[in-house]
Amino acid sequence: MMNMVAPLRSISLRQLEVFYAVVSTGSVTAAAESLQISQPTVSTMIRRIEDQLGFALFLKERGRLIPSNEGRVLYEALQRNFRHFQAIADTIAYLQRDVSQRMSIATIQPLGSGLVSHVLKSFMANHKDARMHVLVRPRKAVYQAVSSDGVDLGISFGTGEAQAEGLEVEQVCIGRIYCILPKGHPLESREVITNAELNEWPQVSYPPGHQWLYLIYEKVMGNERPEPVLTVENVNSVYPNVENGIGIGLVDEFSLRFHPKDRLSFRPFEPRIDVPVELIYPHRKSSDLTKEFIRNFKKICAEVVSTPV
Structure with a gap:
């Protein structure tokens, strides 16, 4: 069990969210807009994740970032689990609205x-x-x-x-x-x-x-x-x-x-x-x-x- 969770200890949910946004939107620019952060911040976070994981998440092809094989596998795993995170986020937002009213x-x-x-x-x-x-x-x-x-x-x-x-x-x-x-x-x-x-x-x-x-x-x-x-x-x-x-x-x-x-x-x-x-x-x-x-x-x-x- 320790070996399974150890790689995640150095990676934050925010970093995974940034990676997910880049793949989903198709570009660093679009990801930065959707997350309301700067493009350099997105690029820096992607490089940091790759350094921490020890493999490339993206390949450059004709000036565009394309998910590597490892990147696609990680994205598919996140896709399955991010739906649960979104449900949690929606619930929290509902509770906040409810309390405020x-x-x-x-x-x-x-x-x-x-x-x-x-x-x-x-x-x-x-x-x-x-x-x-x-x-x-x-x-x-x-x-x-x-x-x-x-x-x-x-x-x-x-x-x-x-x-x-x-x-x-x-x-x-x-x-x-x-x-x-x-x-x-x-x-x-x-x-x-x-x-x-x-x-x-x-x-x-x-x-x-x-x-x-x-x-x-x-x-x-x-x-x-x-x-x-x-x-x-x-x-x-x-x-x-x-x-x-x-x-x-x-x-x-x-x-x-x-x-x-x-x-x-x-x-x-x-x-x-x-x-x-x-x-x-x-x-x-x-x-x-x-x-x-x-x-x-x-x-x-x-x-x-x-x-x-």
Whole structure:
């Protein structure tokens, strides 16, 4: 076995590729063009192979290189095996293209069903080969997905507090909190709804300490507030219960923008409570596809917050 492989140890696959190209194309010039290298490089590599093998691979006939008997035998052997190398090269190229067109996003429910979906519609219309994957997670789990689970990008509401050490977080736009009401509610006559007015009515809200919006509200208002008549697990669950007249509730601007409004009314909540949208970047370098998505996301975010709800 050692004697069989020893001659190959001094010859690289690139050298064999150059020899194969010269025979296949019929000239050094054509081989150099197909391999995108210079003619002197091709000639030098052929001479080096012949020196290493100890026999001539080509003969000159009327100024042209013609494979010798040994050269023809080697070429036929390479012809059988290069098909396998080409299949491997094609597979690698396919995998590289596939990876470059795949992207994963971790986001929270209020954004995943509204703003993120809206951006994806526009983005994928212009990137038909892209294959996207969206994970909907609680806020803390979004950071975890970006930090440890290999997700390409996180999109969440920000509180101004670090959620994962070392992750880069970028705030891209700011919305606000709105109060939503069932159609025909007496507070429809108000241009804004204050905390005092909110607390005069039954509320659909969130369990204490459970939901990001409740935490923000507590920081602004403190803990003195009536107990909600109904608590739900997420913002999206507030809407149907308000529409059915169970109570009024507070929601973020971004979920409100993409929710049907035929069965509810809404007013800005005062004092103003900001809702920042932030991008969470992994430690590794972003792909070109991810960078393009981020550009689109920022552009659409700016357009969204500049128009009335």
